[in-house]
Structure formats: structure tokens, C-alpha cells
Amino acid sequence: MRFLLALLPLCLPAAAAERRSGFDDMAPQTQAMQRDDSANPGMLWVLEGEALWARGCASCHGDAALSMRGVAARYPAWDAATGAPIDLAGRIAQHQGAPRLARESQGLLALTAFVAHQSRGLPINPPEDARLAPARARGAALYTQRRGQLDLSCAQCHDDHAGRRLAGSTIPQAHPTGYPLYRLEWQGLGSLQRRLRGCMTGVRAEPFAYGAAEYVEIELFLARRAAGMALETPAVRP
Amino acid sequence: MRICATLKWLCLAAVLALPVQAQPPLTDTPGVAERGRALVADRRRGLCLLCHSGPFPEEPFQGNLAPSLAGAGARLSEGELRARLIDSKSVNPDSIMPAYFRAEGLHRVGAAFAGRTIFTAQEIEDVVAWLMTLREERSP
Numbered sequence: 001m002r003f004l005l006a007l008l009p010l011c012l013p014a015a016a017a018e019r020r021s022g023f024d025d026m027a028p029q030t031q032a033m034q035r036d037d038s039a040n041p042g043m044l045w046v047l048e049g050e051a052l053w054a055r056g057c058a059s060c061h062g063d064a065a066l067s068m069r070g071v072a073a074r075y076p077a078w079d080a081a082t083g084a085p086i087d088l089a090g091r092i093a094q095h096q097g098a099p100r101l102a103r104e105s106q107g108l109l110a111l112t113a114f115v116a117h118q119s120r121g122l123p124i125n126p127p128e129d130a131r132l133a134p135a136r137a138r139g140a141a142l143y144t145q146r147r148g149q150l151d152l153s154c155a156q157c158h159d160d161h162a163g164r165r166l167a168g169s170t171i172p173q174a175h176p177t178g179y180p181l182y183r184l185e186w187q188g189l190g191s192l193q194r195r196l197r198g199c200m201t202g203v204r205a206e207p208f209a210y211g212a213a214e215y216v217e218i219e220l221f222l223a224r225r226a227a228g229m230a231l232e233t234p235a236v237r238p
Numbered sequence: 239m240r241i242c243a244t245l246k247w248l249c250l251a252a253v254l255a256l257p258v259q260a261q262p263p264l265t266d267t268p269g270v271a272e273r274g275r276a277l278v279a280d281r282r283r284g285l286c287l288l289c290h291s292g293p294f295p296e297e298p299f300q301g302n303l304a305p306s307l308a309g310a311g312a313r314l315s316e317g318e319l320r321a322r323l324i325d326s327k328s329v330n331p332d333s334i335m336p337a338y339f340r341a342e343g344l345h346r347v348g349a350a351f352a353g354r355t356i357f358t359a360q361e362i363e364d365v366v367a368w369l370m371t372l373r374e375e376r377s378p
Contacts, residue, residue, distance in 0.1 A: 149351040150285070150336040151344055161303050161334075167281065167288045168299030204351045 021229060022172035022237055025163070030184070034236040042113060042182040042234025045106075045189045049114025052107060057095075064118050072116035073125040073231055076220045078132055085135045085216050088112055089180075089191055103210035109189045113180045116233035123230055124177070126223045135213070139221030142214055148205030154218075157199075169238070175226040176219065178235020185238065192219055260317020261324055264339070264359035274368030277361055278307070284365070285356075289335070293372065304335065309375035319369045323362050338362060 023031060033039045053064055061067045072088050079086035079094075086094070089112045093101045101108035126132075143154045157166070158174035165171070179192040186194075193215045197207040208214045277284040279294055286292070291300035292307035310319065321328060326335035338357040347353075357365070 145345060147344075147346045149341075149344060149347050149354075149356060152334060152336070156334050165300075165302045167301050201348065204348045205346045206348045 019175065019226070019229060020162075020173055021175050021177045021232065023178070023232060023235060025170045025172050026236075026238060030236055030238055034178075034232065040182065040234060040236060042180070042189055042236065045110045045113045045180070045182075046117045046234055048106070049110035049112070049117075052111050053114055057111075064115065068115050068118040070119055070122055070125070072119040072233065073122045074127050076132070076216050076223065077127055078129050084213065085132055085220055087192075087216050087219050088116060089193075090211065090216070104191060104194060106189075109180050109191065112191070113189060113234050116180065116231065119231045120233055121230050123228045124223055124226050126220070126227055132220060135217045136220040136224060138214075139217035139219070142218050143221055148200065148203035150203040152203045154199065174222065175229055176222045177226060177229050178232040178237065180233065181235040181237055183237045189234065192222075259321055259328065260315055261320040262317065263320070263363060264324075265363055267360060267363065269360070269363030269365070269367030271364070271368040271371050273361075274364035274366070277357070277365055278368065285336070293374075307369065307372060309372055311370040311372040312375070314369075316366060316370055320362065320366050323357070323365060338365075 023034065026034075033041075037043050050064075053061075058064070075088040075091065076085045077091070078084075079091070081094070089103065089108055092111050092115065093103070093108055101111070146153045146156070154174065157171050162171050162173045176192050179195070180189050182189050183195075193210055196215055196218060197210075200207040278286045278292065279297055281287060286307070287294065287297055287300045289301040289303040290305070290307050291302065294300065314322070322335070324339040325337040326333040327337060336356060339355045339359065339362050341347075341353055341355045
């Protein structure tokens, strides 16, 4: 018994193990679908975003391949106008004149996917901005807080049990590498906020409203946790 | 990794084997094992197979976050099983297993579930009755 207990600490730091994108835990067919642009359904949104870009954004920003390269890798970032952190979709929505693009609308998803696609393959690169630190710390607290009728925290699944099977699904490490992404279960493109809501309702917790500060705080925390990992937008997930 | 996981369960099993509180029945009506089995297999009601595996040859997707339910009735008494279902954190404060008969002390519970326990008292009795039938350590 004492021997076993002595070994126990060696087994615990699963989170300290190698970081893996959700991509690494997917079935080979799903990986192939993500890799091949002609099979990746997310590319339909990227193309739609390209058309919207040409109409509304190119007059100021020019060629997105130049002006938007690396931008998604730096978000969430500090927004001087509101004095708060903002994520990429929030920043893009802010740009539109009236009528504003609503969170999770097809237009906003398409533009966000197009802009994030310009950073595909680049490492996640959170800004060294001290003004973001308090919000990121709140995100870390939200990540470790138990919630919902099932009384589970993000960390309990994604740090302590990542790689194990929750019924039929392998629990990923929850790295925000691929968003917005095409999820087979959604049969559509969705944002990171949509994913976070899914995990919250999964534990029978009351999700926050789209655009809530709490999501941006969690996104800040996740981006720091995944710093250096390559962006995959538009990724595919099961 | 696999060995580590097994060791962890062995240690946990050793801790759980220490005498812990047992809970008396919650109702006067004895539980019905068949109903208990159906609740355990139901992914929207019992949710047990999200984390556990068990003697359910017909169920393809069973979790591996928790020990197999096979043999639970041989390892634990009826009262001990009931205590774990009512609130596993009364036995292990770090347990990830939800409390099936406690509605207080939770955070941001969804509106549809607020103030309600996952199981009714009678459902706890049904599930305990079924777990008591699990005497074999191996799933058939």
C-alpha cells in the first residue's frame, strides 16, 4: 500500500504532459477531412467570408493575406474603445456599421473564419499586455470552478481526465486551436463560445449569454494555455 | 499511463475500502433492480455510462473515467452504495461523480434543473437494488 501511495504522485500531473490539439485525438477520416481543403466543409464559410471581405473590408484593409496574417493568433486582445478585452469575432462585429452582425450569425462566422484562416499554421501568440492579466486570471478561476447540477469544472475533464473516454467521446485538452470550426455534430460552423456553451449545458449549468465577458475571460486563459500551438482554422471536430 | 491509471484506482479502492458511513433506505418501498438497470443505462437520466463501464453488452459507448460497476455489489454494502449515490463527495471530497440526491451547494445550475435532485428517492433505491445484484468482478 505504501509503495502504491508513493507512486501515486507520479501519475497525477496529466496536464503537464505533452499538449495535444483536439485534431490529434480525432479519427483518421476526420483528420483527412480537415487536411483536404476540397473536403473540409469549413472552407465554404471561408469562401463566403472572402466575398464579404471584398465588399466591406478590403477598401481599408487591402489584401487580407498580408494585412490579416497573424491577427487571429493575438486574440483576445485589449480593446481601448470599451476598456475591456475583446475576442476576434467581437472585434469584427464592432467594425460593421448598422445593422451589426450578431454573434453566431452566418455572416460573422464567415468573416471570422476568413480572417482566422489567414493565420492557419501560425503559433498562438497571446499579447503581453498587462491590462489583460486580471481578466485572464478570472478566466482561470472560471475554468477551475465546479458548476451545474453535475458539479464539474472544465479542469476536471480537460486537465485531469483528458485522453479518457466520456461515453464514446475522447476528452480533448480543450485547446482553442481551430475556431471557428466545423463540427460534425453541429453540421455547421461554430465559434469557441458555442463550444464553451455546449460544455456548460453538458454539465447542466446555466450558460452565459453570447458575448458575455466571462467567455472572453475563459478564451484569454485558454489562449495562454495553448500559446505556441498552431492555428488550424477552419478545423473539423466530431 | 494505463498502469498509472490502474494504480490510481487501486489506491482509491484501498481508501474506499476503509469503513465509511452507510446510508439507511430513503423510502419504505424496496427498490426494483430492473428499473435501476434501465436508469443506469439511460444516458439522459442516469448518465452513469458517461464515466463508468458495466455489464451492458448492448451498450457500445461506455466511459472510462471511473471504475467498472461490475462487482460493485460484492465490494460495497447496500448502505455504502446508497451513500455514494446520494453524495459521493461525502466519501471522497474530490470525487467527480455527481451527487444524485443533493440539490444544495451547487453553482449556476441550469434553470431546468435548479433546486432538483438528479434522481428521486425511489430512483436511488432502484439503482441500489440493481447494483446489489452485481456480484461478479468481470462483466459477462
